[in-house]
Amino acid sequence: MSEVILKGRGVTKKFGGLVAVNSVDFDVYEGEIFGIIGPNGAGKTTLMNLIVGLLPLSDGEIYFRNVRISGKKPYYIARLGIARTFQIVKPFKGMTVLENIMVGAFFGHGNYTSYKEAYERAEEIANLVGLWEKRDELVDHLNLAQLKRIELARALALEPEVLLLDEVMAGLNPTEMEKIMDLVRDINKKGVTVIMIEHIMKAVMGLSSRMMVLHFGTKIAEGTPEEISQNEDVIKAYLGERYSKRRKSA
Amino acid sequence: MKKHIIPLIFLVILIIIPPFLSGYMLRILTAVVMFATLTEAINIIAGYAGYPAFGNVVFFGMGAYVTAILMNHGFGFYLTLIPSIVTAVLFAVVIGFPVLRLRGHYFAIASLGVNVAVMEIVNNLKIAGAAEGLTLPLKKGANPHVVYTYFYYLFLVVLVLSVIFTIWLEKNRFGFGLRAIRVDEDGALAMGINTPLYKTLAWSYSAVFTALVGSIYAYWISYIDPETVFDPIISVKMFVMMLIGGASTVYGPLIGAVLLELIAEVVWSKFVNIHGIVLGAIIILTVILIPKGFLDLFTGGFSWRRLVQNIKENMI
Helix, strand or coil: CCCEEEEEEEEEEEECCEEEEEEEEEEEECCCEEEEECCCCCCHHHHHHHHHCCCCCCEEEEEECCEECCCCCHHHHHHHCEEECCCCCCCCCCCEHHHHHHHHHHHCCCCCCCHHHHHHHHHHHHHHCCCHHHCCCEHHHCCHHHHHHHHHHHHHHCCCCEEEEECCCCCCCHHHHHHHHHHHHHHHHCCCEEEEEECCHHHHHHHCCEEEEEECCEEEEEECHHHHHHCHHHHHHHHCHHHHHHHHHC | CHHHHHHHHHHHHHHHCHHHCCHHHHHHHHHHHHHHHHHHHHHHHHHHCCCCCCCCHHHHHHHHHHHHHHHHCCCCHHHHHHHHHHHHHHHHHHHHHHHCCCCHHHHHHHHHHHHHHHHHHHHCCHHHCHHHCEECCCCCCCCHHHHHHHHHHHHHHHHHHHHHHHHHHHCCHHHHHHHHHHHCHHHHHHCCCCHHHHHHHHHHHHHHHHHHHHHHHHHHHCEECHHHHCCHHHHHHHHHHHHHHCCCCCCHHHHHHHHHHHHHHHHHHHCCCCHHHHHHHHHHHHHHHCCCCHHHHHHHCCCHHHHHHHHHHHCC
16 A cells, blocks of 8 residues: 555544544545545534644644644645645635636645746646636636635645545535546546545545544544445444444344 | 826826926825825735725834934935834834734724824834924925925835835735735635735835835925824725725725825815715715725726616625
8 A cells, every 4th residue: 555645643623622523543545535524513624624734733643744734834734735625615706716726826835936837827727627718707706616616726726745625515416516526536646635525425435445434523434435334333423323223123 | 018008198197297286286296196105005905915904004104203313313314214114114023923813803903003002102202202293304495396396206206116016916926815815814824825924024015115105204294293193094094095996906096095185175175164074975975886996997887787786785
């Protein structure tokens, strides 16, 4: 197996008395698509915020290629090569599609410092994510599916080694979902390690090589999609105790 | 390049016009140029970076006082400009570090508080003449018109510099960073933007131009006191001009300065008793009808439908 690119040990986040993420260990290997699933409030997005540095850890450590990134500033982590998308899309309103992507190109791992370089890079990415026709429009006029693509495009413009996707499928219809899944596969094929947080099981199951399940902030399972779908604890967490018992007796 | 042609024509007119103006008209034009520069400066922090720096006049006052104090100690005017800039930038960095962590209204209030605090300090500072203020050496010239033309050109030079800076900002990585910060600071952080550094830099650049204008103002008026040069009303005026003209655009602040200064002049002469009410009404109407400023009206084209749409969008 290839090298571990992102490693978490005892990652914990407490909000007052509430333990949102409870001593989670994880290893993400270079080049894989790693899924993180769990019911609402399981701590998925919090975990992502911890990885990119938007929230400070209460305890534990996170490493990127043996460099400790927990405790570092978000912009430092982003430039190091870890990009993310936001579940609640955060487009830079008042700017065009290309300008939005240019922000990523300017400040990312690729370090495009001139306007021309950043512009050309943004054009390539707009083409890649299927926003070419919309490139000169203000993002204010785009629909949700397009805004999710903006999120992806901006993150890609950072030229990350690890891409964290926070519910890119949520709110999309099946056709749009299918397209985004293809896109994620393409991105992964280009050598970008992808970590996907999803609420929708189908999307992650179809894409991930390995996954981890969070429930009330604790890791309850880890493995291939097949292993996860057979796991009793996961079924209990998702479908309830009664369903699990009935399934066993049947 | 095309959008800079009309401004260039205006610049040429501004350069050749002084000999043809009466003393009164030249004074009004000088005030317009001065406020245009101040507005262009506040536009960097409040327009592009979206940090409502309601206390920006503090840099104006500082520039004025540094120049006044140094000139009273025998320094030539031009020699006082560098210390003026350095003081303002140092202050922006030192105060900006804690204050720029606040967002929205909180930052607006904090920056206003900083301004008032500095005004009180200067009020009690012996070297600055305390509350009595300072008199500056008069600029010598063949006649008053020559002297006033000199100050007009000084202001004009700083205005041109601030416009060039803003044009550069529009197409630059730094400007993109600021615009991202304005819309969504968390998003900006996640995009690899060092937001604390960028905000402090933006405020420092804003301080440079504001302080320069303050320095020239002090020499121009030749008498300053804390109540005048730290007057929060000046900040408010910069803000209103920026909003009326069009925030985070290169030329919007200039249009705003011209319009407000001229409207204020006309309103003041026609409605002596109620000029405040009339001016206020005009400002409210502009903000409701054309929230993006007059520049948007000029470039986007005028239509009644857009005005109606703006009213609808602004209803709560």
